[in-house]
Every structure is written in C-alpha cells, then in structure tokens.
Amino acid sequence: MSTYNMVKQEFIKKWITTLHMLDCSVEHPLNVTERKNAIKLSSDIAMAAARSGSTVWSRALISRSGNKTANKPVARRILKKARNRLKNRCLTLRRNGNFTAKSGVRKRTELLKSLVPGGELIKNKDYLIRETLDYIVYLRAQVDVMRTVAAVDSVTGNLTNDNK
C-alpha cells in the first residue's frame, strides 16, 4: 500500500500545481459549475500526469483535457510532451465509427472502451483489461485524495465557524 500512498502524494502535488495554473488563467468571479469544472479538469490532468506516459488512458485523458481548456498556454505548460503523442492516434480512430455489438461480452467491452479514456484505441482485449486495471487504481487514488481534501475543508470550515 505504500505505492498507493505514493500515487496519492504524486497526484495531490500535481493537482495543486495545475489548479494554481488554471486559477491564474481564468477570471475570478466563477460560479459553482465553473469552479467544479476547473477542479475536475485539474484533477484529471493531475491523475494522468501522475501516471505519466506508458498507459494509453493517461495520454488519452491528457489530450482530451487539453481540448477542454480554453486557454492554450496553460494547456501547453501542463501537458507538454504526452499530449502530442496521442493526438494523431485519437483522430484516426474516431473515423472508425460506431458498430453495434451483439453478444453480451462484446457489448460490454464496447461499453468499457467508452468509459476508459483512450479505450477505443485499444484493439486487443487483453490490453484493454490491463489499461482498465491501471485506470481503476488511479481513479481510486483520485477519489481518495479528493475525499480527504473535501473532508479537511469541511472540518476546517466547521472549526472556523465554531471559532466565530
């Protein structure tokens, strides 16, 4: 589990920095949904950056997130190398289009591919499962970190309220 803690630490470091960067780039009176989107985006980028590199899902997530950030210099700063690598592959595979899967397993693998970022790119079922595994681990780390941060926030919020 120590590696899991390391994953979480890595994630939170990157999350803080990306959130800062996004914060600097956007004008400040943000409503809740905008804030939420910024937080989610930064956490996704941080998660993918924490994994950094050899997994398809991390690169796909980075390229997907890159499209979402309106601010290009921010995206470029955060994402750097990994983004370009997968760009072309993403484009080429979207051309394949949809095809309906009939059997149960086939249908579910299609669904899984749609869930896992970059899943459509993976043709080999074996590799897809490996990617999913990795993605799940990092997703769990993300959830855990966000939960603890939220908990700390609420705790400190309550404390300040009590102090007042």
Add this chain to the structure above:
Amino acid sequence: MLEGLVSQESLSLNSMDMSVLERLKWVQQQQQQLQQVVSQSSNNSPELLHQILQFHGSNNDELLQGSFSQFQMIGSGFGPNYNMGYGPQHEAMDGCISRTSSCQMEPVDTMEVLLKNGTKEDRPISLKNKRKQEVKTREEENTEKKIKVEADTESSMKGKSNMRNREASSETSKETLKGVSEIPKLDYIHVRARRGQATDRHSLAERARREKISKKMKYLQDIVPGCNKVTGKAGMLDEIINYVQCLQRQVEFLSMKLAVLNPDLELAVEDVSVKQAYFTNVVGSSKHSIMVDVPLFPLDHQGSLDLSAINPNQTTSIEAPSASWESQSQSLYNTSSLGFQY
C-alpha cells in the same frame, strides 16, 4: 560422460533433417546418460549444473538460468527416492535433467512435471507474435524443448501413477520429437499440449490468448470489489464497468463539493510537506472516522449517502478521532493560504 553428452547433443541439434529413428535413439542415449548423471548427482550438483549449462550452449544459458530460478515446485514433487538436498541448485538441476530427458529416469519412473495452469510465470506458451513483454520474458525463461511442469504428490509419483507416467512419457516422447525439430527456431515458445487437446498452432495461440485474458480477469477480481461472486466474462465486465462508472461519478461529485467548499479555487492543503505528513498520519485515522470506506460498496448507496448526509456524518464523527487529528487540521489550516475564507 558429459563430453559425450555435449557432442551428441551438438550433432543432433545441428542436423535439421533427422529421422525419427535417429531421434529416438538420441533420446534413449540421453536417458541412459542422464541416469548415470542422476546417480552421481547428489555429489556433483553444482558442477553438473554448470556443465549442463555449458552443454546447452550460449543461446540457452539465459533461458536455463532464468528457468532454474523458477523451478521451485520440482523439489516438492519428488518422492523419497529423490533424497537429495532440496536447495535451489538441486531443484534447478532436476529441472534441467527433466528437460533434457524425455522423462524416463531412475529411481523415479518418469520425471514428467507439468506446470499448473495457475502459475503465471512458468507456463510456456507458443506464440508467433512477440508483441508483449510477457511473451518475451517467457521466451527467455523456457528452453526450446518445451516443458510443462506440474507439482505432483509424493504418493502418486511413487505408486499409482506409474501407468499414467508411462502413457504420458510416450506422449511426451513424441512431443519431444516435435520439439527437437523446432529447436533452431528460437522465436517460438513451445507448449506441450495436454492429452486430448488440439496441437494445432492456431488453437494453441488462441488458448494462450484466452489464458492471458483470464489471468487479467483474476487481477481485476482482486481490485474490483464484489467480483468474486460473479463468474463469467460478461458478469465480471459488468462489475468492472459499474465500478468505473461509480468512481467517475464520485469524482464528479467530489469536485462539485470542493467547488462549493472553496469559493476561490484554492485547496486548503497547500504546503506539500504538510500534505505528506497529512497523508501518512491522517489518512489512516481519517479513513475510519470521516471517509466512508471505499471497498465497501455498493457505490450507489454511497453516492446517495454522500449527497444527503455527509455533513452531519462528518460533524458527528469528528468527535471520534483523537485530538491529534484536530491539531493536525489546525496546523494545516494555519499553513494554508490566506485565500481560504468563509
């Protein structure tokens, strides 16, 4: 004796077009020589190992050395006839002997050792594509003469399975002939087909692929909670999909929550060193008190719980943890940015 072995092997290995008779003769000679080796083995095990390694040539050195370390179950499978030291060298040597012979050896009748399906590293697979790294490592681990290693019980080795071993040996002798013919092709990993299974190349590759997938599914079972009860690929995929969807929904919800709690996009935890301390100390304690335990699914319930009752839960449970938790959170608050305002 060993020089004789070496010469014999080299001759046989080099010639591609050996007739079946010649191969059989070679195999029998091997057996005879190796019986002698076995009888002397108790004294000479490390030297033998070295010699046999040399004997197999430079190509196989890595293969043998890699596979020797893996042959851990061989020692357990040997009956009392094999009363030699059960060190790793001995096991490796035995593995080597079993590899070089086509199984018939004294004192044990046949040294047919088959790998269990469950063991991941040792199972040799025949594949034509070397795409994955697993495949490559397995190549390195196995020799060209394929082996299936199975841990057998002592009693069965001794008594009942004599007939079975003989049958198996006949089968395997035929297979070793196939193996001999494929020796020069170093690209392939060789698999010994079990009785009653097709030895067709395509089906072997298919089987290998299916086994890989099932192995991965087993990994997933460990990670995804609740996967143990479900059998079959479709069910497990269902669970996995459900889990991934739930985790993603949780991320959505938590990011919304953080957005609500932080009016200006600054998180309370800023100082990295504090954070690290926070993680090592607090995560363990907080998991019991504040965080709903992640492995305890169903997530749907959890999600709804979060939505409705999380604040009351936290306020009530905060009293439970020790004072250290509060002091830590206080320190966090103190070190956090000034942007944290209410």
